[in-house]
Amino acid sequence: MKRKTLALPALIGLLAPTLAACGSDDEGAMKAIVVGTTDEFEATEDAPAPFDPAYAYDAGSWNILRQTTQTLMHLPRGGGEPVPEAASKCAFTDTENESYRCTLRSGLKFSDGNALTVADVKFSIERVLEIKDDNGPVSLLANIDTVETKGDAEIVFHLKKPDATFPYKLATPAASIVDQDVYNKSKLRDGFEVSGSGPYTMTAEVKDKKLVKAVFTKNPNYQGDLKLNNEKVELRSFADAEAMDTALTDGRIDVMTRTLSPDQIERMSGKPSKDVELVEMPGLEIRYLAFNTKDPSVKDKAVRQAMASVIDRTAITSGVYGTTAEPLYSLIPTSIAGHTNSFYNKYGEPDTQKAAKILSEAGVSTPVKLTLHYTTDHYGAGTAKEFETLKKQLNDTGLFDVDIQGTAWSEFRPAQKKGEYAVYGLGWFPDYPDPDNFVAPFLDEDNFLNTPYANEEIRSNLIPESRRASDRNQAASSFQKVQDIVAADVPVLPLWQGKQYVAARANITGVEWALNASSDLQLWELGRGVE
Template structure:
C-alpha cells in the first residue's frame, strides 16, 4: 500500500482475519515476550482518589482499560460491536415483558485467579458493594436502576429493577459490575492502591513509583474461564508523560504499540509514512466526544443567556480544522452522529456562529459585557492538543467582544476532584462511552448523581424522558424521547458539545490483532494482540 494507514469500517467485526503484519524485531524492548503498549494515561493514587483501580470507584477510560483486562463481568461487548454477550455468565436475559427482571446463570467452574470458586453470592456482593459505597466518582449511578439483587443456588443471579431499563445488559458489561473476591475487597470501604484480584483474562503486577502506576504487567490467568481467546501470554501497559516520549519509544522499539493519546502531528506523520516503514497506523471508528461543562449554580454562568451566547459564538468547524484536522468532526449534540437517536440540536437552534445573535441574547437578559470567565482544562489527560484547543476557544470568545476569557490548565489528578466539587465555573471534559447507546451520552450528564456533579436539574428529562427512552428495547422506538432530551439541552446548555473524534493505533508491523485492540468505546482489548513475522 502507498500509505501505512489501515482504515477500518464502522463495523469491524465484518473484517475477515485480523490485520496481520509484516515486519519488526518482535522483542518489544526489555519486555521479553510481552507485547508492550504505550499510553499517555496517568494512574495516580492521591488523598482525593486513593483507590484508582477499585471497580467501585474507577470511572475513566484509562483505569477502566486496566480493569477490562483483569476484572470479569457477567456480559461483555462483542468483538464486532452490537448487543452484549455472555462472559462470566452462561446466559442472561429479561424474564418479563416490562424489562424489570433480569436473570443471569453463571458458567460452571468459574474461579478467581487465586483458585477460589466464584458463586452467585460473589456477584451479588460485588454489585451491592458498589451501590453501598456510592463513590464520589459517580460510577455507581450506572447501576442505579437496580432495586435488589437476589441469588438462587450458586449459579443464578436475579436483578430486580426499579423501572424498565433496556440498556441494563450494557451496564452489566462495564467494570463497575465486575466480580470481585470478598476476601480482597471490603464491603463498605474502597481498596486503596493499585492491586487488582479478580477473574479476568489476565492478572496484574503493578510497578508503582511515587504513588503512580508507571507499568502494568498483565499475565495470562490460568484460571480464566470465559468467551475471550487470549492470544498472548503477557502484555505490558506503560505510561508516558506525553505523546512525544511515547512516539520515541515506538520508534526505538521500546514499545510495540501506542494508543491514546497520540498528537495530531504524530497521526499525520504516520499516515503519510512511506511504504516500507516498519510502523503501521490503524484508523478506526471512535465515539469519543469533547464538551464544555458548566457549574450552573456559579454566578458567572448561572444565567442561561451566557451559556447560550457561548454556544452561539463558538465556531466548532474552525476549532476542529485548525487543531485536529480530519481527525475529528464538529459535534452539535451530546450524542455522536453515528449513534441511533442523534439529533443536531445545537445547530438546529443556533445555526452558524453569530456574534450579533449572541449580543442580542445577552442584551435581552441584561448581562453586562464583556463577561469575565476562566475556562479550565486538564493538561495531561486528553492529549497535547488540548492546550491549543483552549487557546483557540479563548480567542474565539474574546474576539467577539462579548467575553473576557482566561484559560487555566491543571493536572488530571487535581482537575478531576476540583471539577466534581464544583470549583470550576466552566471546564473542558471528554467522554468515552461506557457502552454505545444514546442513553450513555445523556443520563451520565443529566440524571441524578451525574458523573460531572452538575447541579443542573430538568424534571422532564429526569422524570419522564430518560425513563421513557429506557423502556424501549428497540432503540429506534426511543428516538422521540432522546430527541426531546437533546432539544432541551440545546436550549438550556448545561453542557456544550464541541467535537467527536476518531481513534488511532500505531504499531510495529510484526504485531497482529491491531484491528481489534480498541473497540468503538475505546475499550483496550490486549487479548487480541499477538506476534507475526516480517513480510
C-alpha cells in the same frame, strides 16, 4: 476496517537488530508485547484506589479492569448487543424490562484459585451501591432495587424502573466481579492491586505513587469466551505523546495507543513505511464544555446561549485536530442512532450579533468575565491549543473577557466535582454504545458531572421513557426531545467528536481490534507474527 501501512521516523539500520524475525510462533507468543499509553495512574488522597471497581470511572482505569476482572456480560468483538461472559446466559424475565436473570458459568475461579460464586457477584454489585463513591460509577447501577441469588448458579436483578439498557451496564467495569474474601464491602481498596477472574493477572510497577508499568500475564484460571493471542502484555505510561512516539521509534514499545497527537497522526499518514502501521478506527469520544449552573458568572442561561452562538467548532477541529475530529452539535455522536443536530438547528453558524442580542435581552452586562478550565494531562496534546482557540474566539467577539487555566487531572477532577469551576472542559468515552449513555451520565440524578442542573422533564419522563424501549430505535423521539432541551438550556456545550488511532510495529497482529468503538482496550487481541 482498512488497515494502512504508514510511517514513523526511524533509523532503520540501528533498529534492525531489534526488529529481527521472531522465530517460532511459540517464542513470539511468550515474548511480552509492550503497549504505550499517555494515561497516567496515580494514588492520591482524593483517589486512593485507582483500580477499585467502586471508584474507577475513567477510560484509562477501566482499561486496566477490562483485562483483569470479569463481568456477567461483555460487548462482542465487532460491536452489537452484549453477550454472556462470566454468565452462561442472561435475559429479562418480564415484558417490562424490570427483572433480569443470569446463570453463572460453572467452575469459575478467581486468579488465586478461589471459587467464584453467585455470592461474589451479589457482593460485588451491592458493594458499589453501598460505597457510593462520589467519583465512582454508582450511577450505572443505581437503578438496581435488590439482588437475589437462587441456588448455586442463578442471580436475579430486580430494577426500580424498566431499563432496556441494563445488559450494557452489566458489561461495564462498574459490574466487575471481585472476591468477597479480598475486598471490603464498605471500604475502597487502596493502591493499585486488582484481584479478579479476567483473562489476565496484573502486576503493578509503581514509583512515587504513580503506575509506571502494568504487566498483564495470562490467567491460567480464566474461563470465558475471550481468546487470548498472547501470554503477556506490558502497558507502559508515558508523560506525553512525543515520549511514547520516541519509544516506538527506538523499539522500546510495540504498540502506541491512547493518545496520539494530531501532529503525529498527520506525520504518519504522510510518510508510509514498512516498519510501523497506523490503524484508524471509528470512535465515539466526544469533547464538550460543561457549566456549574449555580455559579453567578454562568447562572443566567443567556451567557451559555451566547457562547453557543459564537463558538466555531469547525475552526477548532480543522485548526487543532485536523482530520482526526469533526464538529459535534449534540451530546449524542453522529454515528449513534437518535442523534440530531440540535445546537446547529437552534444557533446555526457562529454569529456575534445573535449572541449580543441574547445577552442584551437578558440584561447581561458585557464583557462577561469567565475562566475556562481544562486538564493538562488526560486528553492528549491538543487540549491546550483547543482552549487557546476557544479563548480567542470568545474574546474576539468583545462580548467576553475569557482567561484559561490548565490543571493536572489529579487536581482537576476533584475540583470540578466539588463545583469549583464555573466552566470546564471534559471528554467522554462512552460506557456503552447507546444514546442513553450520552444523556443520563450528564443529566440524570447522581450524574458524572455532579451538576446542579436538573430538568424534570428529562429526568422524570424522557430518560425513563427511552429505557422502556427494547427496540432502541423506538427511543429516538425521546432522545430528540432531550437534545433539543439541552440546546435550549445549555448545561453542556458539545464541541467535537473524534476518531481513534493505534500505531504498531508491522509484526504485531490484531491491532485493528485493539480498541473497540467505545475505546475499550482489548489487549488479548494482540499477537506477535513474523517480521
